[in-house]
Amino acid sequence: MSAPDPLIVAEAWAREGRGVALATVVETWGSAPRPAGSALAIDQDGRFEGSVSGGCVEGAVVAEAAEVIASGRPRMLEFGVADEAAWRVGLSCGGRIRVFVEKVG
Amino acid sequence: MELALLGELNAARAARRPATVVTRLDDGAQRLVLDPAGDPLETEIAAARRAGRSRAAGEWFLAVYEPSPRLVVVGAVHIAQTLAPMATAVGLAVTVVDPRTAFAAPERFPGVALRAEWPDMALPALGLDPYTAVAAVTHDPKIDDPALVAALRAGCFYVGALGSRKTHAARRERLRAAGVADAALDRIRSPIGLAIGAAGPEEIAVATLAEIVMALRAPERTP
Numbered sequence: 001m002s003a004p005d006p007l008i009v010a011e012a013w014a015r016e017g018r019g020v021a022l023a024t025v026v027e028t029w030g031s032a033p034r035p036a037g038s039a040l041a042i043d044q045d046g047r048f049e050g051s052v053s054g055g056c057v058e059g060a061v062v063a064e065a066a067e068v069i070a071s072g073r074p075r076m077l078e079f080g081v082a083d084e085a086a087w088r089v090g091l092s093c094g095g096r097i098r099v100f101v102e103k104v105g
Numbered sequence: 106m107e108l109a110l111l112g113e114l115n116a117a118r119a120a121r122r123p124a125t126v127v128t129r130l131d132d133g134a135q136r137l138v139l140d141p142a143g144d145p146l147e148t149e150i151a152a153a154r155r156a157g158r159s160r161a162a163g164e165w166f167l168a169v170y171e172p173s174p175r176l177v178v179v180g181a182v183h184i185a186q187t188l189a190p191m192a193t194a195v196g197l198a199v200t201v202v203d204p205r206t207a208f209a210a211p212e213r214f215p216g217v218a219l220r221a222e223w224p225d226m227a228l229p230a231l232g233l234d235p236y237t238a239v240a241a242v243t244h245d246p247k248i249d250d251p252a253l254v255a256a257l258r259a260g261c262f263y264v265g266a267l268g269s270r271k272t273h274a275a276r277r278e279r280l281r282a283a284g285v286a287d288a289a290l291d292r293i294r295s296p297i298g299l300a301i302g303a304a305g306p307e308e309i310a311v312a313t314l315a316e317i318v319m320a321l322r323a324p325e326r327t328p
Binding site: 022035 | 111115130158159
């Protein structure tokens with residue numbers, strides 16, 4: 001069976017009245033683990049469904065999503081080996097990705 | 106993303122209708138494009154959809170949601186035994202249809218969706234659409250012909266039929282007599298598969314799958 005679809009999960013969560021953000025890979029360089037368009041749904045309590053990197057940076061995206069849900073303002077995140085944060089939450093594959101995080105609703 | 110837009114997007118995906126979400130990345134301004142004709146980004150959206158890939162276009166991000174491609178193989182024959190697992194491996198959702206239960210036997214098609222029914226029964230239930238390919242490979246006009254007519258009527262992105270040029274000429278005559286227009290008949294790929302000199306059912310399956318991928322990704326190259 002396939003994993004739950006993050007866009008359907010995001011809609012369902014939002015209809016329940018929860019604060020929800022959607023993170024989408026919008027650009028990749030090098031050997032990024034997930035292609036552009038890959039999405040992650042995050043709710044106000046840090047629950048998430050989907051993936052933007054196959055596990056490397058989801059934790060950081062979830063943390064940023066809390067801010068986006070609170071402020072309502074979208075944010076662009078960038079992850080990669082060239083990034084200082086890479087040593088903490090970087091992509092072991094050597095690629096770089098940009099992730100757009102927006103509030104749903 | 107507005108909840109209403111997300112709801113509309115999910116409804117389109119559930120109905121197997123293509124959709125594109127266009128987002129301006131500096132401020133998050135967004136629109137849902139169901140019909141790109143006349144959209145300022147029409148060319149870019151068409152290219153992204155063709156490739157089946159979401160991508161940036163200048164200050165915009167195009168998230169494309171194409172219905173997942175499917176393949177219906179009519180004929181649970183030797184070619185189908187190779188074609189079904191190979192097509193599954195490249196991402197097509199495969200169903201094999203054959204009313205002859207001796208052919209459409211689960212032990213001959215492990216892990217493949219099988220329907221031991223006539224095409225007239227099975228195909229309406231499957232809901233053919235422009236994101237479905239149909240390969241008719243039974244060599245039996247009673248089974249192949251109705252499947253081909255249904256596939257052409259549904260606008261399937263690929264319609265292929267096994268048979269020599271001579272067999273296909275006879276098939277064209279039968280289908281024309283049944284009221285199928287010449288323009289529709291021209292869409293049938295027969296002899297089936299790219300001309301790679303395929304010898305034997307397994308290699309015909311390879312040629313057929315390559316032809317299906319070309320019809321999906323580079324239809325302009327189809328002769």
